[in-house]
Amino acid sequence: MCGIIGYCSKNGKASAVIFEDLKRMEYRGYDSSGIAMISAGKLIIRKGIGKLDEVNRRYKLDKIPGQVGIGHTRWATHGGVTKPNTHPHTDCTGQIAVIHNGIIDNYQELRRDLIKRGHHFASETDTEVIPHKIEDELKKGHSLEEAVMTIAPRLEGSYAFLAISTKEPGKIVGTRKGSPLIVGMGNHQAFAASDSLALAGQINQLFMLGEGDVAVLTADKAVFYDSTGREIHIKASKPDAVWSENDKGGYDYFMLKEIMEQPKSLVAAALQDKELFTSVALDILRAGQVIVTACGSSRYSALVGRYLFSSVGKKFCEVVMASEFQYFADSVSKNTLVLAISQSGETLDVIEGVELARKAGAKIVSIINRPQSSLGELSHNVLYLNCGPEIGVAATKSFLNQLAIFYLLSFSMVHSFDMAVDSIRKVSRQVSRTIDWNKDELARITEEYYMKNDFYYIARGINFAIASEGALKLKEISYIHAEGMPAGELKHGTLSLIEKGTPVLVICPGDYTYKETLGNAIEAKSRGAKIIAVSDVDNEIYDHWIRLPKVHELLYPILATLRLQLLAYNMAIKRGHNPDMPRNLAKSVTVK
Numbered sequence: 078m079c080g081i082i083g084y085c086s087k088n089g090k091a092s093a094v095i096f097e098d099l100k101r102m103e104y105r106g107y108d109s110s111g112i113a114m115i116s117a118g119k120l121i122i123r124k125g126i127g128k129l130d131e132v133n134r135r136y137k138l139d140k141i142p143g144q145v146g147i148g149h150t151r152w153a154t155h156g157g158v159t160k161p162n163t164h165p166h167t168d169c170t171g172q173i174a175v176i177h178n179g180i181i182d183n184y185q186e187l188r189r190d191l192i193k194r195g196h197h198f199a200s201e202t203d204t205e206v207i208p209h210k211i212e213d214e215l216k217k218g219h220s221l222e223e224a225v226m227t228i229a230p231r232l233e234g235s236y237a238f239l240a241i242s243t244k245e246p247g248k249i250v251g252t253r254k255g256s257p258l259i260v261g262m263g264n265h266q267a268f269a270a271s272d273s274l275a276l277a278g279q280i281n282q283l284f285m286l287g288e289g290d291v292a293v294l295t296a297d298k299a300v301f302y303d304s305t306g307r308e309i310h311i312k313a314s315k316p317d318a319v320w321s322e323n324d325k326g327g328y329d330y331f332m333l334k335e336i337m338e339q340p341k342s343l344v345a346a347a348l349q350d351k352e353l354f355t356s357v358a359l360d361i362l363r364a365g366q367v368i369v370t371a372c373g374s375s376r377y378s379a380l381v382g383r384y385l386f387s388s389v390g391k392k393f394c395e396v397v398m399a400s401e402f403q404y405f406a407d408s409v410s411k412n413t414l415v416l417a418i419s420q421s422g423e424t425l426d427v428i429e430g431v432e433l434a435r436k437a438g439a440k441i442v443s444i445i446n447r448p449q450s451s452l453g454e455l456s457h458n459v460l461y462l463n464c465g466p467e468i469g470v471a472a473t474k475s476f477l478n479q480l481a482i483f484y485l486l487s488f489s490m491v492h493s494f495d496m497a498v499d500s501i502r503k504v505s506r507q508v509s510r511t512i513d514w515n516k517d518e519l520a521r522i523t524e525e526y527y528m529k530n531d532f533y534y535i536a537r538g539i540n541f542a543i544a545s546e547g548a549l550k551l552k553e554i555s556y557i558h559a560e561g562m563p564a565g566e567l568k569h570g571t572l573s574l575i576e577k578g579t580p581v582l583v584i585c586p587g588d589y590t591y592k593e594t595l596g597n598a599i600e601a602k603s604r605g606a607k608i609i610a611v612s613d614v615d616n617e618i619y620d621h622w623i624r625l626p627k628v629h630e631l632l633y634p635i636l637a638t639l640r641l642q643l644l645a646y647n648m649a650i651k652r653g654h655n656p657d658m659p660r661n662l663a664k665s666v667t668v669k
């Protein structure tokens with residue numbers, strides 16, 4: 078959430094570079110944005126509300142002169158979406174600019190104290206305390222890095238921030254605690270950013286900052302300090318080429334591109350280290366208890382995983398919503414294995430629960446997409462999704478790859494990893510072959526229901542979490558209220574909401590759940606519901622039939638998900654919404 082970028086260069090068009098890099102991080106937040114540059118010894122700040130392109134049209138962010146600057150794209154936490162609350166923020170003298178990702182928990186008390194001492198605030202944000210506190214330190218004669226190192230320990234909460242000052246015009250200073258910040262070096266140019274994706278193709282060395290580390294950047298050099306002020310060496314790594322791909326590949330939206338590349342990304346999911354999978358699978362089987370923690374779509378994949386572990390590996394595990402996990406920390410011990418699922422590896426709810434579990438002695442295994450993530454650092458073992466960058470805010474290919482990883486892991490429990498790899502490869506071909514199957518039917522469904530206010534998604538067994546995932550996809554990008562639930566649960570309350578014409582989407586493959594699920598659909602139809610079935614078997618009760626190919630019962634989730642993604646996408650487009658940037662949301666949720 079919130080993308081931050083700092084750029085030190087020897088070229089006078091630095092703001093154009095900052096703007097382009099911000100565009101690549103816009104998925105982290107898009108309420109408002111701004112850039113601050115140091116130009117001829119003066120600080121120039123331009124900012125405004127709206128998506129980056131709109132702000133740029135109005136304020137020409139990419140035309141600010143100067144060689145050193147910082148940029149921010151915001152997902153509002155403290156303070157509404159207004160121009161004064163937009164980053165960068167400055168101090169009373171207008172000589173310091175700061176951008177920040179995270180939340181300063183003790184900002185109210187810091188702000189009260191600063192106001193008492195004569196500081197004037199221009200925004201309602203937590204961030205603005207930072208430039209004012211730096212101002213105090215610079216007045217004492219400290220350098221910018223000394224100021225940052227002095228004030229950082231007094232900030233509670235999570236942060237990654239970058240600061241510039243007209244007093245030291247060639248320099249950017251940044252630090253992090255609990256929020257991501259990386260440093261990249263290119264040819265006479267230094268970058269700091271929330272995400273390596275922003276720096277694709279521009280750097281040849283990447284540095285990961287540890288908790289509390291401070292980076293001091295000039296165009297040719299990056300110097301690092303730990304939180305005590307001691308200079309440290311951080312090992313450089315090479316940026317991964319796959320993570321440089323970030324164009325829409327000819328599609329209108331990243332979401333559609335990412336849906337369409339799922340056959341390819343499933344093949345990549347199956348490219349795994351057999352030994353690692355077998356050893357993790359055995360750890361899961363041996364553990365006294367297994368807790369899976371995740372949020373949103375990642376949690377729905379975990380619910381499918383729970384089913385696979387039980388039906389294939391005969392191992393029961395509990396799935397706990399990551400934001401609630403901390404309240405169960407008392408039950409975690411060294412006999413616990415915690416499986417943390419996160420596309421980004423930066424979701425704060427997941428990280429905080431995992432930190433507590435690790436302190437209690439639990440073994441931590443993570444399933445992550447992004448390389449070099451905070452969650453990865455906390456884990457004893459990491460399994461990677463291998464699906465490359467996912468830019469659309471809604472999880473698509475990462476979700477399918479999570480399902481594939483759970484599939485591989487569950488079959489590794491019964492020493493059938495190779496067979497599972499073959500099945501995933503086969504299913505990727507089925508996804509590819511059937512990707513266009515329901516084009517006309519999906520278009521008809523969209524046309525008929527896009528003005529509806531409510532949708533219900535139902536399914537049983539392994540597919541119930543897919544119903545929830547389908548509903549989440551629909552609501553987050555098309556803004557239609559949708560609920561997903563086990564089909565048998567409908568009659569325990571929600572059925573009272575069904576009236577004439579209410580769309581009920583039922584996932585009912587022709588497996589052992591078919592008859593009972595169909596029975597629940599008939600109960601809804603008897604109350605006037607329109608039945609949209611996702612199935613490989615036709616039935617007269619369907620008002621619409623979204624066809625699935627026949628596959629093994631454990632693989633229907635992969636094929637059903639694809640269809641639900643496309644339905645949600647169509648609905649969003651028909652209702653005139655940008656599916657890549659749904660309102661109020663952001664990819665990578667790094668706040669609580």
Ligand code: F6R
Nearest residue numbers: 373374375419420421424471472
């Ligand atoms: C929904 C979606 C979110 C994420 C959730 C967890 O389409 O993308 O629900 O799944 O925010 O994110 P990660 O997996 O990065 O921890």
